[in-house]
Amino acid sequence: MEHEEAATHDSEEQADELVIRVSGAALPDGEQERETILQDLGRQVGRILSENHGIHADSVTGDVGPQYTQIGDGCPVCGHSCVELRDYTYTGNGATASAFCPECEWAGTAIYRLIDYEAHRSEDDWRSAVASDRNSAHYHGY
Numbered sequence: 001m002e003h004e005e006a007a008t009h010d011s012e013e014q015a016d017e018l019v020i021r022v023s024g025a026a027l028p029d030g031e032q033e034r035e036t037i038l039q040d041l042g043r044q045v046g047r048i049l050s051e052n053h054g055i056h057a058d059s060v061t062g063d064v065g066p067q068y069t070q071i072g073d074g075c076p077v078c079g080h081s082c083v084e085l086r087d088y089t090y091t092g093n094g095a096t097a098s099a100f101c102p103e104c105e106w107a108g109t110a111i112y113r114l115i116d117y118e119a120h121r122s123e124d125d126w127r128s129a130v131a132s133d134r135n136s137a138h139y140h141g142y
């Protein structure tokens with residue numbers, strides 16, 4: 001589902017991201033029916049934001065099922081790919097590493113939170129515990 005608005009953001013302006021999570025809904029099994037629901041939701045959310053609140057979103061997207069979050073290895077300042085990570089430390093349900101950009105010399109910390117177990121039956125056969133409903137993904141805000 002994709003909802004495009006003719007809005008432009010000042011490149012210096014920090015855009016917020018809005019997440020809406022729906023649980024306890026019995027959805028149809030058909031992929032096309034689910035896609036129709038997502039498109040309808042996207043249009044309605046975009047319309048409500050625009051008409052009722054004057055907020056113009058670049059896009060409104062949705063998916064069905066648990067979502068994984070992953071960030072790229074690009075520098076958050078200059079975008080250079082392959083930020084160097086070193087000095088890994090494992091803490092509780094996650095890990096941290098020192099992050100350094102060789103291009104602009106930005107330095108920071110990479111924080112990983114582990115949310116999934118995978119069962120391996122062979123080299124090419126792995127099964128996500130979250131995707132197979134054997135474990136629940138948890139979502140936490142900052």
Ligand SMILES: [Zn+2]
Binds near residue numbers: 077078080101
């Ligand atoms: Zn950089």
